[in-house]
Amino acid sequence: MSLPPDRPVHRSGADLGDHLALLRRRWLLFLGCFLAGGTVGLAIMRVTPPAYTATTYVLVTSVGVPEPGNQVTSRQREQLNLDTEAQIAQSAVVATRAAAQAGTADLEPVEVSVPPNSSVLTISVTAAEPGDAALQSRAYAQAYLEHRADSARAEIAAQQQLVAVKLRQANAALSTVIGELPALPRGGPEHTRAALRQTVLSRQVAVLTQKYDALKTVTVTPGEVISAATPPQDPSSPSLPLHLGSGLMAGLLIGAAAAQARDRLDTRLRTAADVERLTGLPVLADVTRPLDHGALHELSSAVLASCPGKRLLVKAVPPALGGTPVAVPLAANVPLAVLDGTDVGDLARADAALLLIGLDGADASDVASVVRLLSRQSVPIIGAVTTTDLTPEPVRAPRGQHTSLGKLVASGEIETGIGARTTAPMHPMRRPPGSAT
Incomplete structure (x- = not known):
């Protein structure tokens, strides 16, 4: 449409006043979509079956063997890498153990999180029945601790085997030097080198023996359950604020889009x-x-x-x-x-x-x-x-x-x-x- 030459073209929606004017013109459509969105959200909440969430809290401690270190930050102040432990708790190996303990092969997915500045894992399971949720959460926690303990024992056994091999090699070398030493002339360079080697091997055998004894006495402490999951009394979902808020927000967006489209398509002059x-x-x-x-x-x-x-x-x-x-x-x-x-x-x-x-x-x-x-x-x-x-x-x-x-x-x-x-x-x-x- 041609406009008078002395009238500047105004772009609709260029400022807040245009949006408020659109709201005043199409408030009925806007309000209808807004209320319809809230109604649909409530209807979805009514037809959604309830679900229950049970949570087990596990305190993770050092097992006594070297573990992957974690960078100390404002979120995680412990050297133990709990983010890695959270991923392990959600692994298939732990899930298989948990299924065996719970006596069922159909386990619900587990959610594991780490509260900031703590050495605690929160192991949560959501199920249709409160008893199943609590049982599976405890099963996941126990399976994680057992897996962590077994991994630590396997690591200790591997280190003991490695130290034992080195100790046998050091003892054999020391025996060889001790047998050669009397046949060497005293004061000669060969005798001096043999005596020095005997001293070094003796120290090495002593260190390896001490390390082997320490590995045999290591106590494996993977952690403990500080709060076992109990059957929840109230369902965690559906949530009235979530469904109602989502429905109202969706209605708000749909109403705004519908009002904008209706305003652009409607060319009737009423005012x-x-x-x-x-x-x-x-x-x-x-x-x-x-x-x-x-x-x-x-x-x-x-x-x-x-x-x-x-x-x-x-x-x-x-x-x-x-x-x-x-x-x-x-x-x-x-x-x-x-x-x-x-x-x-x-x-x-x-x-x-x-x-x-x-x-x-x-x-x-x-x-x-x-x-x-x-x-x-x-x-x-x-x-x-x-x-x-x-x-x-x-x-x-x-x-x-x-x-x-x-x-x-x-x-x-x-x-x-x-x-x-x-x-x-x-x-x-x-x-x-x-x-x-």
Whole structure:
């Protein structure tokens, strides 16, 4: 749609005011979607079967053998890498052990988390029955501790075997040196080197023996259950705040999208604000018929300030509304030739145009067609007047029996205006010779 050249184009949705205006226009649709979303959320909560969550708390301690170290941070202040332990607790190996302890092969997934600044694992299981949730949570915790203890014992056994091998090698080398030492001459370099090697091997055997004895006495302490899971009394899901909040939020988003789409597709003109928003034309007055004194005064002032010429065309949208109800009182109140569009030459004589738009009777496409028509004739539009009175204009008499207001005013046979003289109309066929046509 073509806009007046002196009116800047405003992009809808460019600021907060546009969104608030959209909310005011489509509040019913917006509210309906919002409430529908909340209702759907509550309905989903009602049909969702309840689920129960049981949690077991496990204190993890060092097993006494070297383990993967953890970087000390503000979240984890222990050297033990609990993030790794959490992954182990969720592994398939632990799940197999837990299934054997629980006596079932159909275990629910386990969730393991690490509270910050602690050496505790929270092992949670969600099941349809509270007893099953507690049983499986305890089974996972016990299976994790057993797996951790078995892994530590296997590591200790491997270290003991390695130390034993080295100890046997050191003892064999020491025996060889001790056997060679008496045959070497005292004070010679060979004797000195053999004595030094004997001393080094003796120390190595002592260190390995001490380490082997330490590994044999290591106590494996994988951790302990500090709070065993019990059957929960209340279900953990469905959650009223979660489902209701999610439904309301979804309804909020759908309502906003629906309101935006409805606002873009709806071109019906219902208020003066719709006229300015959808057509870009300034609304000079919002009146009903007949025009009251205050509205007529404001309209006359706006017309005089905006009209670039002496002849003003009042164009009705829709056409059946007719421009006479505004053209007649306006012609009596402004020093302009006001054309009501009933004469075929009104469009050619007009210097400017004023649109009379019937609210709830026209849409933006109707106004756009009129704007294109006036643009092709180079007739600028100074604004629009809106009305809620959609009474069609009475059917006029045939042209030979009636002279339109626009024709009489445009021909100068009737001069109207503030303080102007009004003369009787003269029939076009009875004009004096030499008069203007």
